[in-house]
Amino acid sequence: MDAKDVFIAKRVAQEFKDGDFVNLGIGIPTLVGNYIPKGVRVFFHSENGFTHIGPMPNSEEDIDRELINASDQYVTILPGGAFFDSAVSFGIIRGGHLAATVLGGLQVDQEGNLANWRMPGKKTVGMGGGMDLAVGAKRVIIAMEHTNKGEPKIVKKCNVPLTGLKCVDLIVTEMAVMAVTEKGLVLKEIAPGVTVDQVRAATEAEFTVDPDLKIISVE
């Protein structure tokens, strides 16, 4: 596991309130589940049709072949969970019943547009439930590395196919936490040892700096 990714996941995990229902996308977002602060109960929604995703089974004989998560991994369900069909599952997503979703990103632009499903020139595998999550969850948090091989991922305007229009609320990277506001991107927090100038150099988008800028603090 990449240390940057763990750092991002830990910071994202601070975003939830006790009792929140949350959907985690694949990649860095999946890691977030490992770092929920003590005392905060977060319930995870699985788009294939249940809430209260539990840990993976301890042993082969604990596996239930009809209980997988959306990434086709055997999981368990915690007490209080419920199963439902795909229409209800996406009704939950689209209807704003999730406090948040955490998704990866190829690009996010300063208007909060998100691109994460298709990269021209690479294989197209489909959007799965990503487009629904992007427009449906109450808060859309993007957990991604700040740049791709030095190339900024937080841009003025996305130039790869969009997943959702003006849907992003918060961007968490290994360098920074940025909020998408009506007045544009606002740098809210920076990683320890990182300067605002370094964030600016790694970011194509315009952003303002919160007068109350904080240092990201994770355990």
Added chain:
Amino acid sequence: MDAKDVFIAKRVAQEFKDGDFVNLGIGIPTLVGNYIPKGVRVFFHSENGFTHIGPMPNSEEDIDRELINASDQYVTILPGGAFFDSAVSFGIIRGGHLAATVLGGLQVDQEGNLANWRMPGKKTVGMGGGMDLAVGAKRVIIAMEHTNKGEPKIVKKCNVPLTGLKCVDLIVTEMAVMAVTEKGLVLKEIAPGVTVDQVRAATEAEFTVDPDLKIISVE
């Protein structure tokens, strides 16, 4: 119970095939359930949320207060029935999963338009599930008296508010059975002792007479 109404109900009851799911409206249509021919299994759908409506409970202690039909009568459910919510119940109706519905009529016109929910000048109580049944069931059978105090109910063009547009397939009255076809109304059967001229006199709509005109036969 009016003898005319029983006659109509008995004739309508001949319209079903073994295994059909059917919804019966209030009034004459409700009577239809009493006269299903032997050997034909018809399953009744209750729009408040189940199939396989069974008979009314035999005694006070057999009543289940959470098991009523859409007319607020205590009923039972036959083996093979299932409960579901209102969206599924009307999905069944709208989605064409009912072989037929039997509805009453204020007016039916020669294009198959149906008016049965509201009579100007009288109290408006609402359409309930009637408009959904009119457009959704595979066959819409209207069970009604041929005239209202001598006034034809089968008309050239409905002049009271419509329930559904071009939705009626068959009209069964105490005088006649008429089919709505692409070429207009066709008189298919007449009641014993009734002449075509009498049907014509009691009908405002234009209709043709099936060359194979039959006499309605009920037990």
Added chain:
Amino acid sequence: MAKVISIEEAVDLIKDGMTIMVAGFWGVGTPEKLIDALVAKGTKNLTSISISTALTTKGVGKLVANRQLKKVIVSYIGRNPATSEQYESGDLEVEFVPQGTLAERIRAGGFGLGGILTPTGVGTEIEQGKQRITVDGRDYLLEKPLRADVALIKAYKADKAGNLVYRKAARNTNPLMAAAADITIVQADEILEIGEIDPDEVMTPGIFVDYLVQG
């Protein structure tokens, strides 16, 4: 996560002028204790969404009889003379919605749809003010979502995670309305501990439920 509260606390969540959804069909599946408490409290100028206005002694009908409603969105008002009387006198606004359309509009409200296209009502009075859209040669009406401030739900069994199970014909609009309000309050015959309802048996997942009241 559902919070168990008293009936008084529950009806305190409903303020004058709010829109409420009341589940049930002729009172079957209606949380009558919540309705009774709302009658006792006398909250006014409510808009109510329900299948019918039931009877003057049942379900939403009690709120009509007590003149607490300014508008009802329903498919049927027969059998409740109070509704007809207030409707005719102009004291009560009545929006008639075909029952299947009502169910879909509520579901759309809960599930984030901007509306649904239904063939129901095309060419009738209820088309007035609505957009007609042709899809693959057939005409449909665009019907918009319905939501409420508060949904009043009646369950047979609930667990403290808010998972609900209904019984027989009492299910009707309950699962739809539970998802379509900002605050969902459930009157349950039985309130069980978390884990006491099989997750496969749940008819309304707890994610939709805010408050539980002992029925």
Added chain:
Amino acid sequence: MAKVISIEEAVDLIKDGMTIMVAGFWGVGTPEKLIDALVAKGTKNLTSISISTALTTKGVGKLVANRQLKKVIVSYIGRNPATSEQYESGDLEVEFVPQGTLAERIRAGGFGLGGILTPTGVGTEIEQGKQRITVDGRDYLLEKPLRADVALIKAYKADKAGNLVYRKAARNTNPLMAAAADITIVQADEILEIGEIDPDEVMTPGIFVDYLVQG
């Protein structure tokens, strides 16, 4: 009323060129025995509607690998190299539909709706060729219903009236697809007598089901 038939009789109902729906999510909730029999039969030029094309050894993926499909309507084709290969070579048409939209389109097909309005996909590539409709200030795409000639369903328990019960995450698209095809065929782990499933426990009412096959 459902009729119990053999797997061979079941796949004989599927003809070259038909559209099929295949329930399941990564094969969980997919009637694999029906798929295997369809692979053995070699029926060609099918269009398939499913969440994903699963793996080459699972679910719809086997039909892709055996080149029996001319088109797939799916939300995801990752993890199945056969799909990607045929898609890139132009041998297989792929229509990508966001997963939640796919679920609603299938439901609309089964429930007689002319379509639904969803915010999903507004402003993205998948808006192409679709109508954008503004409702109360928010933009939605009009998404049309999907239906199939045959739906292939996997149940845990069925009774001979066709009532179905699913288990855990195997429910997914099963209840939606069961209602949205001209012919609905169910592979059930257990086929029970009528009356052996509690009517409150039924997840898909028998009215939607035509044929049962022992799983």
